[in-house]
Amino acid sequence: MTEKKDSGTSSLDDLFGDFAELVLENVTIELDELKLALRPMVQQMAKSQAAAALSMPKSLIPASFTKPLGEYTSSIQEITLGATKGQGGTRGNTITVGGHTAPAWDLFQAPPKHIPVVAADVFDMPISLASVVKTHYKEVLDDPAAWAKLSVDKFGADIITLHLISTDRQLGDTSPNDAAKVIEEVLQAVKVPILIGSAGDPAKDGPVLAKAAEVCEGERTLLCSATVDVWEPIAEAAKKHDQIVLSWTSIDINQQKELNRRLLDFLEPRQIIIDPTTAALGYGLEYAFTIMQRMRLAGLLGDTELNYPISSGTTNAWAAREAWLKDPALGPRELRGPIWESVTALTLMLAGTDIFMMMHPAAIKTVHDLIDWMKERRDVKPEDYVDWTKMTIPEGV
């Protein structure tokens, strides 16, 4: 579990650029827990009685309610990322994800064992970004260390994912040793756990991630990613240097099981996190949602090939044109973009995502808020619910 850090950001307004002046309010209400009981037989009887005699009841006819508890035989693996000095690393804190014993956010069953976290994406070279994202990073695009620091200090990222895309043969073909230098710079710049992403170049991913595993010895980093095409050198390196592997497949639950089986030949269960691919809202999100939901449920029911924490490349939300198109008819993209990333994240959060790899500061803040709002059941008195039927809303908004 991670402590929520003071990110220095209490307002969404600077996160939207200069779009509007917006203030966030925090509300906390504590109330007693409801006591509920269900007796289906009694209810069936009440129903048949009601059908028999339709005379007007003189008073309320009590019906009880019982929490609809499910039966789950197993739990999701608990995985710790990062290591402090005492643990052989150099991080200021560690982060543990997973460990769940219930479907995502079924608070009545059990709250999340460890709350989800946000990993901010950092790239080792300037890349093309949607302009409303780029505006927040324009000062640091050619300095990964500064980029990582900005993401943690100002935007509140729990983790940094360093994407070594310049190692791609088409994008600079930098060497594993060059990559190692960047990793060291980022490790110096921030104290949070860091994750390492490769470029997606089949010839380079193996050697680059192997080097990363070596450089990060003791740090318990996540190597992103092993795929069905390139997995063995990554699994070997993770084994040798005790790192964790992101097992990445493309919306195919059988492929995910297959890849995890192969990885388990090298690794312990505590060394795997899974990513079944995130598709954007409007462009396949439902596939990601359903596969994550199925994996979480399968894991809870004892499928040891699927009971791993789930990671989502939530930044993929920006692949939806509706997120970034400059079109006045669609409203301000300063809001449309980050709400797209936020809704994509929220949907997958409800399916069971544990790690969100994200970029827009307002979306990162929204996900942190949501986690805070949803992490426990807080009961509410009937009178705390407003009568919205007669409230006045200013006209024209």
Added chain:
Amino acid sequence: MVNLPGPLEIYPLLPGTNCKECGEANCMAFATKMAEYTVKLQACTPLFKEAKYAKKLEKLKVLVTPSVREIVVGTGEKAAAIGAKLVLYRHDLRYLDPTSFFIDVADNMDTEALTKRVKEIEEWTYMYIGMDLKLDGIALRGVSKDPQTFAKAAKKIAEISSWPIILCSLDPAMLAAGANAIAKHRPLLYAATMDTWTEVGEIAIKHNLPLVAYAPGSLENLSTLANTLRAMGLEELILDPGTISGSLLGTTVDNFTQLRRSAINMENDILGYPLLVTPLSVWADHRDGEAPELTKWNEVITAAAMIVRYADIVILHSLDMWTNLPLTFLRSNLYTDPVKPVAVESGLMEFGNPGPDSPVMYTTNFALTYFTVESDIKQGNVAAWLLVVDTEGMSVQSAVAGRKLTADTVAEAMEEYGVAEKVNHKILISPGMAARISGETEESTGWTVKVGPKDSSGIPKYIQQEMWKKE
């Protein structure tokens, strides 16, 4: 966990005459589709017309009634069918009756403003992969606290619009006036509470209208209220456990989840009704003069969470594109049939009668990618060949990263579908997102590869301006 009737349970209860009035070849075919919930029982007209089938019909109704009943609000073509949920998880079958979006109108608006707002609600639309995304209904709020004003506004809306209406007030006198004014349009009454159930229940009985049971803050109270309304003979119910956002959003999500789980997994019949959520509640915290964007932001977030977590009706205030696009997209996504394949057939597609001079583009066979590209080409009204490469259902970007879209797979598809025989040029337009394999593709195919737009919305302009022919 989910016990749905099979065709063999349904078939014996059908007339068995193979009359084809339902449009199916025979009663067994109809029974099969009934079991998949792809046809409605009403399509079997003899069952309803002929008295001798009355017993069978009653049995069938019980057999195929979903755990969460279907409630219809409004009349005619625009009537909203709400609920009809059979499963907790969409992968167990699919979700029926997509969440209905009702937008609020205050009863104290002047006629001109009210008319304008109703028009804006009706006209809100967006074209998404060949579908027109729309909103569904109007929620009239009794802000005036005056029954006459409320009734007058209800009448006005029913006069200018055929869309379904929810009459929203916790005051029975308001609801009585509103129901009197527009009962024949079958509005939904919002709401009966622990205090007003007698009076509001009677209004619903008198006009035969669907009714919301609202008991915030206690699922036991809500069960009691629903139980009581049922005892009055009211069967067309919708449940509202109350909506609070912000730090209590988790409680709201949890309440809805418990209700839906109780109805479907625990077969708690008292709770087998659609659920209503009110993200517009966030406007109670909005102060006049404040920038509305943050309130809208919270409204979207609350609505999105509850669309995922089982809301069958959502009442919203915001009408912006940036607020309602993500919500209508989300609804569309989650209510898609999960057995719909991720991939479409690979092959060479033709648009607008392409000839030997027409451009050749390629894309992947991920369904959403394909439908988006298809929709963009059609909207551009251009003639073109589109080669659909089998990438095992991955989008362009993922397929390039995952090595499913490579120079070799493109070359193989070109060969397999005989692209060279269709045109008299050797120019292939690649998706912008596949730029990094364009060099290798030139080698593997022997064609000139032009990198097209990164997003397929740029295709019409790219083709119309013949940019692919330029050096």
